[in-house]
Amino acid sequence: MADHRTRVAVVFGGTSGEHGVSCLTAAGVLGALDPARYEVLGIGITRSGRWVLVDNATLAGLQVVDGRLPELSEDAADAVLLRDGAGTELATRPAAGTGRAALSALGRIDVALALLHGPFGEDGTIQGLFEMMGTRYVGAGVLASAVGMDKHVMKLVLSASGLPVGPFVPIPAAAWARDPDACLEAVAALGLPVFVKPARGGSSLGITKVDRAEDLPAAVAEAHRFDPKVIVEQGFVGARELECGVLADLEGGPPAASQVAEIRVHSASGFYDFEAKYLPEEQVDLDVPADISAELAARVQDLAVRTFEAIGCEGLARVDVFATADGHVVVNEINTMPGFTTMSMFPRMWAASGIGYPELVDRLIQLALQRPLGLR
Ligand SMILES: Nc1ncnc2c1ncn2[C@@H]1O[C@H](COP(=O)(O)OP(=O)(O)O)[C@@H](O)[C@H]1O
Ligand SMILES: [Mg+2]
Numbered sequence: 001m002a003d004h005r006t007r008v009a010v011v012f013g014g015t016s017g018e019h020g021v022s023c024l025t026a027a028g029v030l031g032a033l034d035p036a037r038y039e040v041l042g043i044g045i046t047r048s049g050r051w052v053l054v055d056n057a058t059l060a061g062l063q064v065v066d067g068r069l070p071e072l073s074e075d076a077a078d079a080v081l082l083r084d085g086a087g088t089e090l091a092t093r094p095a096a097g098t099g100r101a102a103l104s105a106l107g108r109i110d111v112a113l114a115l116l117h118g119p120f121g122e123d124g125t126i127q128g129l130f131e132m133m134g135t136r137y138v139g140a141g142v143l144a145s146a147v148g149m150d151k152h153v154m155k156l157v158l159s160a161s162g163l164p165v166g167p168f169v170p171i172p173a174a175a176w177a178r179d180p181d182a183c184l185e186a187v188a189a190l191g192l193p194v195f196v197k198p199a200r201g202g203s204s205l206g207i208t209k210v211d212r213a214e215d216l217p218a219a220v221a222e223a224h225r226f227d228p229k230v231i232v233e234q235g236f237v238g239a240r241e242l243e244c245g246v247l248a249d250l251e252g253g254p255p256a257a258s259q260v261a262e263i264r265v266h267s268a269s270g271f272y273d274f275e276a277k278y279l280p281e282e283q284v285d286l287d288v289p290a291d292i293s294a295e296l297a298a299r300v301q302d303l304a305v306r307t308f309e310a311i312g313c314e315g316l317a318r319v320d321v322f323a324t325a326d327g328h329v330v331v332n333e334i335n336t337m338p339g340f341t342t343m344s345m346f347p348r349m350w351a352a353s354g355i356g357y358p359e360l361v362d363r364l365i366q367l368a369l370q371r372p373l374g375l376r
Pocket of ligand 1: 166195197201202203204205207233234235236237241271272273320332333
């Protein structure tokens with residue numbers, strides 16, 4: 001009998017620092033997809049950037065062992081996408097050193113789900129590949145992904161849309177090389193403290209909170225290690241850090257906002273840095289839902305949905321905001337592929353809002369399937 005299941009290509013791993021986390025996410029998603037309705041085709045991107053085929057048993061086995069995150073093997077068989085008139089096909093070729101045979105066809109892909117974070121995953125690049133290959137895919141398109149990834153362009157788009165963001169100064173590598181004093185002068189207008197960030201970073205990597213002007217050059221150099229483009233932002237002192245999930249509607253209605261959550265950080269750095277995110281030994285409390293007034297929650301939810309719409313986002317996003325001591329709510333960032341392990345904030349906020357992890361994954365795939373190919 002013909003197999004009528006939807007064929008989902010789950011793309012995960014990647015060359016970024018979030019390789020292991022992405023592998024965990026993929027294993028979680030595999031476990032959440034109803035095997036009677038979905039066939040999962042695992043496509044791993046190794047640390048060196050190779051695309052490899054990962055069978056379901058191997059995928060399910062990508063778990064933390066002895067406190068170590070999983071990593072994809074470099075010597076698995078190649079995974080190859082082929083474009084035909086109607087869409088995308090998956091094929092494979094044996095690994096190097098095994099007397100490489102011809103490609104073997106593995107059939108049509110109905111939808112792709114890229115569980116990659118950061119540059120070359122969440123920034124429009126893989127979305128562009130899917131567009132070229134005629135593949136339907138989960139989540140934001142090329143432009144919204146790229147805008148969401150770049151903290152400078154994101155803030156330009158949001159402020160032009162009338163949405164509140166904090167003051168910021170971009171420092172492209174060329175400007176810094178040409179005239180660092182002019183850059184520092186522009187930054188001085190922000191006051192102190194400031195946050196110095198790689199413009200297209202994630203997981204807080206390369207971010208420094210700067211309290212003294214003399215520490216700025218080192219912080220800019222540190223951020224430039226991660227990205228030629230750096231952004232310096234005015235620090236919000238004493239603000240509460242809140243997050244809200246946004247999900248597109250299956251019937252074409254307005255996007256929905258989840259319950260709001262709060263991040264309360266007690267780490268030495270005083271902000272939600274890499275250690276607080278991934279080594280949470282009492283450095284951080286995650287309140288889902290946040291202990292805030294209904295009025296503040298409603299304002300955060302409204303801002304989250306408007307942020308989602310301002311960048312033309314699709315599918316899902318997590319919007320992170322600061323609620324300042326004097327009662328303002330400003331957008332810190334939008335993440336178009338938020339952390340998505342079963343333990344991550346996005347699924348937890350939706351669980352608190354009545355949508356469990358399997359239902360969430362199912363809804364994202366259904367949203368992607370109903371989207372037309374081409375310009376939308
Ligand atoms: N302007 C700011 N004021 C106060 N805290 C900030 C500011 N920008 C960032 N932070 C802190 O740094 C963390 C990481 O910054 P963020 O811009 O979210 O980077 P990433 O994309 O790596 O998550 C935030 O979660 C927050 O704790
Ligand atoms: Mg963040």
